[in-house]
Amino acid sequence: MKTRSECIPCFFKQALSAARLAGASLTLQKKILSELVQEILKFNLDLCPSQMGRTLYRLVRKRTGKHDPFKQLKEKSNKIALSLYPRLKERIAHSKNRLLTATSLAIAGNVIDYGVGTSLDVAREIERILAEENRLVRRETKKIFNYSGFEKAVKKTKKILYLGDNAGEAVFDRVLIEELKDKEITYVVRGGPIINDVLREDAVSCGIDRCARIISSGCDAPGVILKFCSSRFRKIYHQAELIISKGQGNFEALSGRGEPIFFLFKAKCPVVAEHLGCKLGDVILK
Numbered sequence: 001m002k003t004r005s006e007c008i009p010c011f012f013k014q015a016l017s018a019a020r021l022a023g024a025s026l027t028l029q030k031k032i033l034s035e036l037v038q039e040i041l042k043f044n045l046d047l048c049p050s051q052m053g054r055t056l057y058r059l060v061r062k063r064t065g066k067h068d069p070f071k072q073l074k075e076k077s078n079k080i081a082l083s084l085y086p087r088l089k090e091r092i093a094h095s096k097n098r099l100l101t102a103t104s105l106a107i108a109g110n111v112i113d114y115g116v117g118t119s120l121d122v123a124r125e126i127e128r129i130l131a132e133e134n135r136l137v138r139r140e141t142k143k144i145f146n147y148s149g150f151e152k153a154v155k156k157t158k159k160i161l162y163l164g165d166n167a168g169e170a171v172f173d174r175v176l177i178e179e180l181k182d183k184e185i186t187y188v189v190r191g192g193p194i195i196n197d198v199l200r201e202d203a204v205s206c207g208i209d210r211c212a213r214i215i216s217s218g219c220d221a222p223g224v225i226l227k228f229c230s231s232r233f234r235k236i237y238h239q240a241e242l243i244i245s246k247g248q249g250n251f252e253a254l255s256g257r258g259e260p261i262f263f264l265f266k267a268k269c270p271v272v273a274e275h276l277g278c279k280l281g282d283v284i285l286k
Contacts, residue, residue, distance in 0.1 A: 001048050001253075001255050001256065001275060002046050002048065003047060003048065003049045005045070006270065006271050007049045007052070010049075010269075011040060011049075011053075011056055012033060012036065014056060014057075014195075015032055015036050015057075015060060016029060016032075016033065018056075018069060018195070019032050019063075021070065021073075022061075022064035022066040022069035023064065023069075024063070028063060028064065031063065032063050032064075035059055035063070036056055039052070043055070048223065048225065048252045048253050049252050049271075050223030050253045051225055051253075053194070053195075053222040053223070054194065054221035054222070057222070058220070067193060068193035070193070070196045071193070073167075073196050074167035074196050074198075075167075076168075077112050077166065077167050077168025077169075077196060078167055078170075078171070078205045080168060081109065081112060081168040081170070081171035081172065082171055082205075082206065084171070085174075085175070088171075088172070089175060091105070092105070092179065099151060099179055102179040103147065103264070103285065104283075105172050105175055105176065106176040106246070107285065108172060109166075109168070109169040109173065110165065110166070110169060110172075110246065110247060110264070110265045112166050112167075112168040112172075112196075143276075143277065143278075143286070144277075144283075144286055145283060145285045145286075146286060147285055149262075150285055154180065154183075157241045157242040158182075158184060158241065159183065159240070159242070160185050160242050160243070160244060161186050161188065161236065161237065161240040161242070161243045161244070162177065162186065162212065162244045162246075163188045163217075163224055163243065163244065163245040164189050164190075164197075164203065164208075164246055165197065165198065165249065165250060166196050166197055166198055167196050167197065167198045167202035167206075168196075168202075168206070169247075170198050170203050170206035170208055171207070173187070173206075173208065173246060174206060174210075174211060176244075177208070177211045177212050184213075185211065185212035186213045186214075186215055187203060187208050187213065187214050187215070188215055188216070188233070189203050189214060189216055189217070190216070190217060190219065191220050191228075191229070191230070192220030193220065194220050194221060195222050197222055200214055200216065215232075215236070216230070216233070217229045217230070217233045218230025221249070221253070222249040223247075223252050224237075224245075224250050224253050226253075237259070238259070240259065241260065242260050242262070243259055243261040243262070244261075245261050245263045245264065246264050246265060248265050248267075248268060248272055250263070250265075251263045251265060262285065263284060263286045264284065264285055266281060266282070266283060266284065267279070267280055267281060267282045267284055268280070268281070
């Protein structure tokens with residue numbers, strides 16, 4: 001997915017928020033934004049937005065000296081999500097279609113993003129998406145919610161590469177992975193700190209190591225940008241029978257390619273929603 005001019009104000013907003021979170025002074029915030037101007041001026045808009053995300057968060061880390069400014073937020077997200085885990089499992093246990101419910105929950109978990117501060121927000125989002133579950137299936141279209149295609153692909157696949165997204169959200173990934181009992185699952189985390197995206201330590205904290213093998217993409221962008229990934233990961237990626245990709249960042253980086261990928265996320269951005277032809281906030285299984 002290419003970057004749009006509408007993405008540029010968002011880049012500045014992200015950089016400013018990250019700089020403030022890292023404790024940057026007003027003077028340093030201005031310096032970071034000034035340097036970001038230069039990066040944006042030379043940025044090729046044919047590239048995906050996640051690539052500029054990699055650049056701007058590297059800039060914030062370099063200028064503030066904070067290696068992982070979102071660490072405390074990630075730890076909080078992990079705790080919130082883990083507190084909901086028994087309830088998620090109970091919901092699946094009482095479901096008529098366990099895989100559909102687990103898939104819906106995995107998408108619901110995509111609400112755990114930077115700025116989500118309380119379990120109430122997460123719980124409300126889960127209820128909203130699950131309340132829509134039957135309606136989503138009834139109006140199923142291959143354009144944005146192709147559950148039947150996803151179900152068929154999963155059933156005939158033995159090995160699945162699962163691209164993680166945010167910390168905390170990994171608990172919701174776990175409940176889906178645990179429903180894929182006869183599959184060999186490899187769960188992919190980021191190669192270094194980037195926003196509140198899931199690292200190995202977050203995946204282990206959320207219990208992913210109990211149901212999947214965890215590997216790193218080697219890429220510290222907010223999305224799997226293959227040219228920045230390790231050669232080991234790229235080999236695994238290109239050999240994958242089926243890829244489950246979580247989150248907008250991974251969609252931005254990988255959409256339009258030929259690999260067997262299903263994208264699971266919420267359309268949180270107007271640019272992404274327009275690209276998909278959906279509404280802001282829609283549930284995507286594409």
